Amino acid sequence: MTKIERLFPAYGAIFAVVYAVVLYYDAPLVSYHTKTGVWTLGKTLSSEGGPSIFWYGLVLTALLAAVPVTAAMALIPENASNRLWSGLTWLLPLGAMASFVWLLLPYYTK
Numbered sequence: 001m002t003k004i005e006r007l008f009p010a011y012g013a014i015f016a017v018v019y020a021v022v023l024y025y026d027a028p029l030v031s032y033h034t035k036t037g038v039w040t041l042g043k044t045l046s047s048e049g050g051p052s053i054f055w056y057g058l059v060l061t062a063l064l065a066a067v068p069v070t071a072a073m074a075l076i077p078e079n080a081s082n083r084l085w086s087g088l089t090w091l092l093p094l095g096a097m098a099s100f101v102w103l104l105l106p107y108y109t110k
Contacts, residue, residue: 003074011070013092018069019062020099028057029064
C-alpha cells in the first residue's frame with residue numbers, strides 16, 4: 001500500500017473526530033445567508049431574516065483541521081502506523097456512535 005493510500009482512511013477517521021468536536025462546540029468557520037447570498041465569518045445570523053446555513057462552515061472547519069493532522073500522519077513510518085490503526089479499528093466507529101448519541105440526546109429527552 002502506498003503512502004497516499006494509507007492517508008485516505010486516516011483522513012476519514014481524523015475528519016470524523018474533528019467534525020464531532022466542531023459540531024459539539026457549534027463553531028463554524030463561515031456562515032452562508034441564503035436570502036442575501038452573503039458569506040460571513042463565524043456563526044452569524046442573517047440581519048435581513050431568512051435562514052443561515054452553518055453546515056458549510058462546520059465542514060470547512062473540520063477540513064482545515066484534518067488536513068494538517070493527516071499530513072503529519074505521512075511522517076509516521078508505515079509499520080508503526082499499521083500497528084496503530086489495527087488497534088484502533090474497533091474504537092473509532094464505537095466512539096463516533098457514542099458521540100452522536102450524546103449530541104442528539106437533547107432532541108429525544110425534551
